[in-house]
Amino acid sequence: MLHIFRPYAHPLRAAIAVFLSIILFTLLFGSCSSEPFDPVREGKLLLGTTVNVTLYEEGPDDIFERVFDRVEQIERKMSTSKDDYDTTELLEVNRNAGIRPVRVSADTFEVIRRALEYSELTDGAFDVTIYPLVELWGIGTADARVPAEEEIQERLALVDYRKVQLDREAQTVYLPEEGMGLDVGAIAKGYAADESRRILKEAGVDSALLDFGGNIVTVGEKPNGEPWKIGIQNPEAGRGRYLGILSSGPMAVVTSGDYERYFVQDDVRYHHIISSRTGYPARPGLASVTILTDDSTEADALATALYVMGAEKGLPFVRDRDDIEAAFVTQEKEVYMTAGMESALNVSHEDYEVLPWPAGAQAAAAETR
Ligand code: AMP
Ligand code: MG
Numbered sequence: 001m002l003h004i005f006r007p008y009a010h011p012l013r014a015a016i017a018v019f020l021s022i023i024l025f026t027l028l029f030g031s032c033s034s035e036p037f038d039p040v041r042e043g044k045l046l047l048g049t050t051v052n053v054t055l056y057e058e059g060p061d062d063i064f065e066r067v068f069d070r071v072e073q074i075e076r077k078m079s080t081s082k083d084d085y086d087t088t089e090l091l092e093v094n095r096n097a098g099i100r101p102v103r104v105s106a107d108t109f110e111v112i113r114r115a116l117e118y119s120e121l122t123d124g125a126f127d128v129t130i131y132p133l134v135e136l137w138g139i140g141t142a143d144a145r146v147p148a149e150e151e152i153q154e155r156l157a158l159v160d161y162r163k164v165q166l167d168r169e170a171q172t173v174y175l176p177e178e179g180m181g182l183d184v185g186a187i188a189k190g191y192a193a194d195e196s197r198r199i200l201k202e203a204g205v206d207s208a209l210l211d212f213g214g215n216i217v218t219v220g221e222k223p224n225g226e227p228w229k230i231g232i233q234n235p236e237a238g239r240g241r242y243l244g245i246l247s248s249g250p251m252a253v254v255t256s257g258d259y260e261r262y263f264v265q266d267d268v269r270y271h272h273i274i275s276s277r278t279g280y281p282a283r284p285g286l287a288s289v290t291i292l293t294d295d296s297t298e299a300d301a302l303a304t305a306l307y308v309m310g311a312e313k314g315l316p317f318v319r320d321r322d323d324i325e326a327a328f329v330t331q332e333k334e335v336y337m338t339a340g341m342e343s344a345l346n347v348s349h350e351d352y353e354v355l356p357w358p359a360g361a362q363a364a365a366a367e368t369r
Pocket of ligand 2: 185186187256299300301302303304
């Protein structure tokens with residue numbers, strides 16, 4: 001007898017099979033049934049740069065506004081630009097130097113507190129009291145000029161982060177000498193980027209990219225599960241040309257260099273990162289420093305600090321830190337990287353040469369352990 005296999009001959013069995021198929025179909029294809037989401041980007045001029053927010057998944061309608069409002073709020077509190085603002089919390093602190101402590105918002109207090117932490121950690125390579133010199137040089141403003149030696153020495157005497165007095169209870173900041181001043185330009189963008197990431201996460205956005213003019217923060221994973229890919233600025237070229245591509249999971253990556261804001265006089269480039277030892281733009285022999293970590297505030301502060309420190313001091317410093325990866329690009333177009341950075345950053349530009357970590361830096365690192 002011919003047996004015909006009829007699995008669903010029984011009506012109940014057929015119903016169960018259909019039901020199971022529906023569940024299986026939903027599990028397999030349910031999450032992909034919607035159209036793939038095209039990334040949406042919005043940008044706004046803030047903190048002296050274009051802040052770009054790119055969403056890789058849908059967010060609340062007002063999400064861009066929420067992020068930009070928060071960044072603007074930070075700018076209004078912490079800017080030291082008298083052209084842009086009659087007053088800010090930072091300008092009030094500076095105007096009251098030698099007069100009285102000034103109460104500031106929790107935001108400003110936190111940024112100053114962390115800036116002081118990095119000032120200490122880097123022994124003044126990062127110095128939050130650099131303001132008198134930044135103001136004197138005016139780099140990036142219409143008043144930029146090479147000051148007289150006396151003026152530089154006069155201002156230099158006012159720069160010392162160890163003199164800043166914070167009162168946590170009263171939430172006040174006091175600069176004990178007239179003429180002292182704070183500048184958080186080397187850390188505030190990082191803080192604003194961290195805050196923006198927090199806002200996106202709290203709004204349920206799990207996939208986004210924040211670009212604060214070279215301060216990059218990723219939020220969650222890319223929807224396709226691939227690593228994020230970030231172009232690292234070639235210090236020689238204008239914005240948009242890359243030294244190489246950095247691929248990584250969630251990250252904050254910040255580059256500081258002498259190419260961002262400067263003027264040239266008698267063939268000398270005077271740029272915006274000032275040495276608190278000399279009072280002149282730092283001359284560490286570097287074109288840029290890139291820091292990769294998960295905290296943008298830290299990456300921002302350390303990129304500036306390590307640029308000032310130079311490769312000789314900077315390499316042993318990062319070598320001692322497991323949580324920070326760094327790339328140092330010298331003026332001779334040599335690139336020195338920590339092991340973690342080397343596996344993340346593919347230096348593709350033919351003018352640059354990746355060199356092994358110098359033996360001297362290893363020895364110095366071993367000594368400091
Ligand atoms: P960044 O672009 O993050 O490296 O920060 C540079 C900005 O930080 C400058 O425009 C100044 O406002 C400020 N700055 C300059 N030199 C220093 C320094 N040695 N320590 C802390 N902040 C600095
Ligand atoms: Mg910085």
